[in-house]
Amino acid sequence: MSEEVSHTTGCVLKLLLAVIVVAAAILIPRWKPKDDTAKTEPPPEHLMEILFYHKPGLPDSERMADVLNAVRGKYGKQVLVTRVDLTAHPEQGAAEKITRPPKLVMMAGKSREYEYSGFMPRDQAEKKIDEILHKLKRVGKDWRPPVSGMQPGAAPPPGAPAQPPISPAPRPPAR
Numbered sequence: 001m002s003e004e005v006s007h008t009t010g011c012v013l014k015l016l017l018a019v020i021v022v023a024a025a026i027l028i029p030r031w032k033p034k035d036d037t038a039k040t041e042p043p044p045e046h047l048m049e050i051l052f053y054h055k056p057g058l059p060d061s062e063r064m065a066d067v068l069n070a071v072r073g074k075y076g077k078q079v080l081v082t083r084v085d086l087t088a089h090p091e092q093g094a095a096e097k098i099t100r101p102p103k104l105v106m107m108a109g110k111s112r113e114y115e116y117s118g119f120m121p122r123d124q125a126e127k128k129i130d131e132i133l134h135k136l137k138r139v140g141k142d143w144r145p146p147v148s149g150m151q152p153g154a155a156p157p158p159g160a161p162a163q164p165p166i167s168p169a170p171r172p173p174a175r
Contacts, residue, residue, distance in 0.1 A: 047078045047079070047108070047133055047136050047137075048078070048079055048080070048106060048107060048108045048113070048129070048132055048133065048136065049079070049080040049081075049082060049106075049107045050068065050071070050079060050080070050081045050082070050104055050105070050106050050107070050129075051082050051084060051104070051105040051106075051107065052064065052065070052068055052081060052082065052083045052084065052102060052103075052104055053084045053086055053092070053093060053096060053098055053101055053102060053103040053104075053105075054083065054084070054085065054086065054101050054102040055085070055086050055087055055101045055102075056085060056087065058101060058102070060101070060102055060118060060119040061101055061102045063119055064102045064104070064119050064120065065083075067120065067121070067122045067125055068081050068083075068125075070122055071122070071125055071126065071129065074126065075129065075133075078133060079129060079133075086098065086101055098117070099117075100117055100118065101117075102117075102118070102119065103115070103116070103117045103118075104116045104117075104120060104125075106128065106129070106132055108132055108135075108136055113132050113135075114128055114132065116128075
């Protein structure tokens, strides 16, 4: 009889273990490899953004709007101009601490590159935009300045060691 009980207990334990494994397989979410290709975003079309805080009707705001329209025409998709109407969104003016509109904030990604309050002439605006775009285009390139008189290194002749072996420095005699 004890043999039957132990056999029955073993079968029950095996059945219970099988039920637990099946329940775990159903209830625990399955691991999936991370698919990075689906979530990569395409590079932005514009390299920089200009936030233009203005009040419609003010002479400086209207003149600055004309300058930014010309800038948009010149730079195309490299520069995005975002207009923020301070009469419709006074909370944004308060957050930027604007006392005298218009105000320009030139952004490169999430970095504030330049801020200017008041009217900015077109040539000054284009100079500043060119400066920021030039800085952005240098990222990822060889940023080291050229050195006068420096020549690029030549490859060693075939069969020659790349560099002569380094001999150890002589040690001072022991005392």
